[in-house]
Amino acid sequence: MSSTLFARSLPNMRYEAIKKRLEKLSIQDSSKIEILQAISNSVNLGDPEWEGRDLVIRALDKFKVFDSAEQSLILSMVRSVGLFPYVSPFLDEISPSDRLAYELHRVEGVEPGMVFHRLQAHVFSLLMQGRNVVLSASTSVGKSLVIDAVIATEKFRKIVVIVPTIALIDETRRRLVKRFKGRCNVITHPTQEADEELINVYLLTQERVLQRDDLDDVKFFVVDEFYKLDLSSDSEEGSRAIDLSLAFHKLAKRGAQFYLLGPHIQNIQGLAAYEYNFIPSSISTVAVDVHHFNLPTKGNHRKEKLLELCGQITTPTLIYCQSPASANRIAQILIDEGKLTKQADTQDVADWIAKNYHPEWNVAKAISLGVGIHHGGVPRALQQYFVKLFNEGVIKYIICTSTMIEGVNTSAENVIIYDRRVSNSPFDFFTFKNISGRAGRMNRYFIGKVFMLEEPPKEKDLNVEYPIGLQDVDSPMGLLLKLEPEYLTDISRERLERAYATPLISTATLIENRHIPIDRQLEIAQTIIRDLPLSRQLLTWKGNPDQSQLEYICRLVCDHLEIKLADYGIHSGPQLAWNINAIRAQKDFPAYLQDAINDRNSKTTPSEAIGTRLKFIRNVLCYRLPRDFMAISKIQTDVFTQRNIEPGDFSFFSEQLENLFHDPLLTALDEYGIPTQISTKIKGTILPSENLNDMLNKLRALTPKIGVMRITEFEQSIMRWAIAEM
Template identity: 45%
Template sequence: MNYHQVKEWLARDELQPSEMFSILSEIASQVNDKKTHNEGRDLVIRTLARRHLCGEFETKILASLVRTVGLYPYLSPMIDAVEDEDLLAYELHRPDGLDAVFHSLQARIYYQLKAGSNVVLSASTSVGKSLLIDAIIALEKFKKLTIVVPTLALIDETRRRLAHKFRDRCNLITHPSQVARSDRQNIYILTQERVRKRIDLSNVDFFVVDEFYKLDLRRDDDKQRAIDLNLAFHQLAATDAQFYLLGPNVQAIKGLDKYEFHFIPSDYSTVAVDVVQFDLPRNGDDRPNKLVELAASLNDSTLIYCQGPGSATKVAARLVRTIAVSKDVSCAATANWMAENYHPEWQAVEAMRHGIGLHHGGIPRALQQHMVRMFNAGAIRFLICTSTLIEGVNTAAKNVIVYDRRRNRSLLDFFTYKNIQGRAGRMGTYFVGQVYILEKPPADDEVIVESPIGEQTEETPISLLLQLGDSELSELSRARVNEVIESSFLSAETLRLNGSIDPDVQNKVARKVYDLLANGDTTLIWRGFPKQPQLIASCELIVDELAGPRLRDLGITSGRELAWHLNTLSRAEGLTGYLRAVAEGARAGQSISDRVDQALKIVRNVVSFQFPRDLTALNAIIAEIAERLEVARPDYGVYCEAAENLFLPWTIAALDEYGIPIQIAAKLSPYLNRRDLDVTLSELRRLDLSQIEALSEFERALVSSVQVSI
């Protein structure tokens, strides 16, 4: 029998125990043939899902097959049935100092890393690439390690995992304010932007880049984040530290030729996946109707991928009409808290009442983390997500529905589609994942990642090249950099300091500032917190010259509008009051839920991230021009920090990264240190929540779940 015949046999609902020996015999033939070994491994995984049909003898055969295909972790539940030879192999796949068992691919990588080799691993989501990081830490060979992850959500997930295993002996550093300790193993868990800002990483022993494919400028919608990642890698690699890069579905890598490393592209998998393709049209009712039909038939945890927040909200609204209110009390408690602290008409509130979570860029970070925990615990059955979830965060999903064939406004490429597909199934939980693709999938394509520092062309961004030393530039790039510096109105120092902004844009702003200051207009010269005209003047330059397109996409078209958002958020009512004011400003016929979604994106993407970056860059430009004209220099630092922390004490705002929504963090503020984050976290861990009357029962439960993870 061939692979497909055995697969269909295994999938039969009426499969009987008496058939298992014959099935295992057929699988053994597949496993022992080099040509069909990978298909044989897939069949072994599918058989594990039907293990309850195996008798004692068949279980021993299955255990032997599990060992043959290298899936040693799957021997644990049937360890009593394992023969001595298989048991020995099982024990030999344990890493030093860590309670875990490797499968064969993990063991191969582990021994290469242990021997001091640099490794670039490309393998599917289910392979367990992150366990190798834990195993390297457990060796206690390295005193200072850095793990670079693409999002703050992944910082929190990684921190939680490592805190659970290594809290007593490791110092976990995730925030810019935290510092290393001489008496502990120091592990920095940082985004690329935070790596770039640190000055204490020159003696790193070992570093990791998660989702390394983001080095390629073509692979990230935000080019500046890709540039920052390349510079972060370059900064860490310059220390000669050993490295481990990991990511999915890459067949080749270019631009890292100056480093010695083992590139290991692998199709090894620990779960099996069935793909059902419907080829439905984008427009019309066929696709939404099929989604509703699937949702009604699927009983296990299901991720639904949508192209963006707008599509996710529409899908949630449609499912709410067909799915009954959840009986899980945690759904009602979460929904009630969301209604009170965000807005009762926010679509995410009603979705939660029906056991549906939303995960996109408009959902506050701590609430995203809470929804992922609910999903993994089985409290909610559906999690509607965009690429915010697909890129790295671990979920336990039996099913994935690919509702849209796009990512934002662009068609999904094959790489992203395979990454989404890889979310179906979970090692040890769901042996067989199901993927339902409503539109036609993209064509198969080879994925090659290019690092632009090592592959410099005329297209390499000048903002990246300006950050490199002369010896690291190609002849072409050196000429380009020299031309920019020689023709620049600003100094090379300022151009480099504002590396996230194109030099032409910086010079345009500088000439505007020069004209204003030369004519005696000093509105832009302020310190601390600005007066209203000063804030509007600064915001006008940001909207008109630095961040216009991004802000216009969020409905901000003038400096006065940006200043309104900042002022409203800074008032005593905080985020809840700000959202109330936004909702009250809705025009007739305008969706309040859409307004709330948009406002939350402004808070997350603009106020606490892009605006402080732009204001810092503007400060550097004005400072140089002011010195040239011999007028007072501005200092926007205090206001930048305030906005970045949403006008809360910075240690309290930082709790959002640890899974505590800022509304709850504000209630905890009187009981916590406001000057030292490590002290704040220590106090939070010991806090007796029963003594804080301001907290609701839901809030106590949420904070309690965070306390055990810090």
């Protein structure tokens, strides 16, 4: 049968038929050329385009079973579908025309041998023409290489890259340092400043963009995971989406060129004020096979399937869970029933975690068996170290939540989707595609494998709405309060005028406290007034509060601000104050975590109690509470100033709380991969420092002396690794 007849004989199953024959293909198979001709036919038809490209990638996965002539045909098809990076190992074997096309896609100034695929080259060309670009493409497409290529041109001396998480800051920083060391000044921290002799890349979350006042002259910026502009993407009452929208507005309103990138978006609305090229692309650099099991949520079916899969899979695997609590349960299943053996290469990190946190924490037990855990309750430096071990092949599994799925790149061939939810809400088709996109890795795992244990979500298009460009009566006040008058609609102006009419709280305070609903702020002001003169005694402190003062402000937080403290076993102001004091007095994780174990109820395991405490530290003590204390500080300033009473000032204590009562520069090192337990041991050699850059320079100078420092061998290895990538 000819290849044309072969293709035509399966008009509806052409792709599936070829795919199945490729799966079973062996070196002895006599139909190899027939299969290649069928793939070529699919590539040439280009309808749909993704099928031919997908089949070419699958042929590359079987590359060694073909003879030299057949391999040459595959490489020509690789060129036809524009996947030039796959040609790099075979430059001496391709035709002159293929070589010319390859050379035209080379990337200059990043790393030797780097080459664009067709989509990357198109986006880069548009950016070099000064166009704004909104790119929607799969996770595996390599969108970040375009950023690095723009940096390498040195066309822009000041660039902002906005990423959604600290984990993504770390990953991106390491990549930029590796590629541009000596050429770029990568800024991630408030104390770092621009260097006029270098290209300055501000690598920041949206919150940190809004905190900086030195970005007015930025000419180019990037928003990674731009779908998070949409208010519906944010589970935290839209606060992070609001901040991202304001960060975009802050840079775009001055005419800076932008590059927005994210996965699987069909349309973006609200950007009518800007000219841009929207590129929705289906291009992927890996093929993905999704295996559906449609198992029920209740019962042991998913657990049994998970254990079965882990017993069969031999290559790097991510296990997605809906929440830290779910991740801990899955970890315990693998610890108890996974038939895993202790790994010699991970005993040092397991022992360190057991000593510096608690031996009952299943993060320590899991990593000793070659299983990493990555979620919001795991300290950042440990998250980074687990990803390092995973990408190096030291460990085979990482159990993760959305904190890792949203942007962190790994060398995973497989993804097991255990839960079909994010937190407690069922995830949509977009999230399913985003998680699935973590399977496979260009030039390493040609075909990613996704194992969906529950029934998959229904396919649905995702449209992103930029809220500043779509203001209506429901627009969040936290968004409107920060906008300049010329960017407000008439409806928004009227709403703000009504909000500013309150005599209790100043306009400046309402704007500064925009994360908190105005009615909640008024409740706090009224409570302070009602409690006079007690509130005068308990709120006019500066520096550090005494016990009664701390309990009073904690009561204001618990009674008036919507923090879900009950999730952490905290139901009153005195309880919240006790937890703050426990950290302030001890600065000792093991003792604080042991207390959680002692106080747990009978249905809670020791590891679950530990996980809850660490999540409380991360989400409440270090993030939410300092912000809320400062909001109350501004409110009490307004109330007392109106009454000619000298107000308090909670800024010092809030900063202390945010840094768990350590020096802020030491806690900043956690983002660089050095845990606070290590940095506090060596603080005498790196403090005082003028700023973070000064401290980083001191750390680099320590490299030859690390071997004689009074820290363990494992801690020395952590420092060497972290310093090498600073």
